[in-house]
Amino acid sequence: MSEETLKALEEKTLEEPATEVxxxxxxxxxxxxxxxxxxxxxxxKGKTTAALGLALRAFGGGLRVLILQFxxxxxxxxxxxALEWLSRVSNGRISIKQCxxxxxxxxxxxxxxxxxxxxxxxxxxSIKGGEWDMVILDEINYAVxxxxxxxxxxxxxVEARPSxxxxxxxxxxxxxxxxxxxxxxxxxxxxxxxxxxxxxxxLGIEF
Numbered sequence: 668m669s670e671e672t673l674k675a676l677e678e679k680t681l682e683e684p685a686t687e688v689x690x691x692x693x694x695x696x697x698x699x700x701x702x703x704x705x706x707x708x709x710x711x712k713g714k715t716t717a718a719l720g721l722a723l724r725a726f727g728g729g730l731r732v733l734i735l736q737f738x739x740x741x742x743x744x745x746x747x748x749a750l751e752w753l754s755r756v757s758n759g760r761i762s763i764k765q766c767x768x769x770x771x772x773x774x775x776x777x778x779x780x781x782x783x784x785x786x787x788x789x790x791x792x793s794i795k796g797g798e799w800d801m802v803i804l805d806e807i808n809y810a811v812x813x814x815x816x817x818x819x820x821x822x823x824x825v826e827a828r829p830s831x832x833x834x835x836x837x838x839x840x841x842x843x844x845x846x847x848x849x850x851x852x853x854x855x856x857x858x859x860x861x862x863x864x865x866x867x868x869x870l871g872i873e874f
Contacts, residue, residue, distance in 0.1 A: 706852045708841035710855070734803040735766055735790055739765050740767040747765070780816075794829070803836075805838070
């Protein structure tokens with residue numbers, strides 16, 4: 668979605684809905700009794716999609732939600748436009764940030780590692796900072812698999828999580844330690860994929 672389209676949409680619909688969003692957020696401002704550690708893993712499609720659906724539900728329930736995307740960067744995914752728009756009309760109660768250099772080998776390994784390390788520090792500060800009720804670390808499992816960050820450092824982040832923060836971690840090949848520690852684990856299983864039939868990635872489905 669272009670910036671011009673977003674601006675036109677805002678001008679057409681957002682003056683009144685913006686007030687409604689803020690009022691709803693105040694009225695419904697939720698507190699987290701017990702934060703959950705949630706893992707979406709597996710070789711099937713839908714891990715990020717499920718996490719973003721959870722983010723939308725949490726936002727609708729009055730929670731403050733931060734989404735940090737490991738690996739992903741350099742390409743505009745549909746969720747960026749949608750969530751950046753939602754962030755603007757809710758005074759930043761939901762936010763998304765790309766922290767990586769992309770899945771393909773855009774830079775040297777050291778550059779990927781540096782980006783992942785910065786993302787991990789941002790994640791740790793955000794989880795402990797008290798500003799967010801839910802933090803989603805998209806593709807962090809893949810960052811561990813690619814050896815961009817150490818499993819031990821990831822687990823330190825998990826153990827340092829305050830009890831009132833939900834932490835959602837996505838990506839293939841979640842480690843055994845993370846699966847053992849998690850409260851909720853969902854494994855996406857690949858049964859059928861349009862790629863196998865020669866159908867290319869489509870806007871709104873894959874990106």
